Amino acid sequence: MTEPLILAVPKGRILEEALPLLAAVGIVPEAAFSDKNSRALRFATNNPAIDLIRVRAFDVATFVAHGAAHLGIVGSDVLAEFDYSELYAPVDLGIGHCRISVAEPVALAEQDDPRGWSHVRVATKYPHITRAHFEARGVQAECVKLNGAMELAPVLGLAPRIVDLVSSGRTLQENGLVEVEVIAQVTSRLIVNRAAFKTRASEVVPLVDGFRKAAA
Structure with a gap:
C-alpha cells in the first residue's frame, strides 16, 4: 500500500x-x-x-x-x-494577502527620505529578501536576524528599522512605527x-x- x-x-x-x-x-x-x-x-x-x-x-x-x-x-x-x-x-x-515592508519609528520617518539611504541597519526575519531589495538600489543592508517581536528592535535600539510582514498595519501603529517602503506584495x-x-x-x-x- x-x-x-x-x-x-x-x-x-x-x-x-x-x-x-x-x-x-x-x-x-x-x-x-x-x-x-x-x-x-x-x-x-x-x-x-x-x-x-x-x-x-x-x-x-x-x-x-x-x-x-x-x-x-x-x-x-x-x-x-x-x-x-x-x-x-x-x-x-x-x-x-499582505506585504513585506520597511518600517521605522514615526519620529524618524518625519525627517527621513528613503531615496537618500546608502547604508541601513535592519531587524528582520527576511535577510535574503532585505539584502536583495537594498542591493538593487545600491544600498548596503546590515541585517539583524530576528524570528519575532520585530517591532521591539527600534524601540530598544537593536536596529532603527525593520522589514516585516504587514497586513492591517495595526501592530506597527501600536508600536509607534510607520511603513516607509513596500518591498513586495504577498x-x-x-x-x-x-x-x-x-x-x-x-x-x-x-x-x-x-x-x-x-x-x-
Whole structure:
C-alpha cells in the first residue's frame, strides 16, 4: 500500500483562510485538527490517501523541499526568502494577502527620505529578501536576524528599522512605527516537491488541478 501524500499547512492566519480551500478540494481534517488542546502535529483526513502536518510557515517550505512532505501551502514571502530549487509553486491560492515592508519609528520617518539611504541597519526575519531589495538600489543592508517581536528592535535600539510582514498595519501603529517602503506584495501558494510531482503524478496532478479550480 502506498504511503499517504503529506500536505504541510502553516499555523495561524493563513490556515484559517486555507481550510475552505481544502474543503473545496475534498480534504477535511480529522476532529483533533480543530482541537485547541491537541499537541498532535500530523493528522488524518477524510481521504485515507492524504495526511496533513501543521508546522510553522517558514518550515512548510523546508519540509516540502526536502521531500518530508509532498505538498504545502505557504506565503510567497517564504518562497522568496529560501528560493529552494526543489519546489514548484503551480497555484497562487489568492489567500493570505499582505506585504513585506520597511518600517521605522514615526519620529524618524518625519525627517527621513528613503531615496537618500546608502547604508541601513535592519531587524528582520527576511535577510535574503532585505539584502536583495537594498542591493538593487545600491544600498548596503546590515541585517539583524530576528524570528519575532520585530517591532521591539527600534524601540530598544537593536536596529532603527525593520522589514516585516504587514497586513492591517495595526501592530506597527501600536508600536509607534510607520511603513516607509513596500518591498513586495504577498499571497499564499500551493507548493509541490518536484520529485513527488514526477513520481506520484497520478495523485498529485489531480490535487493541483483541484486547488487551481478552488482558487479560481
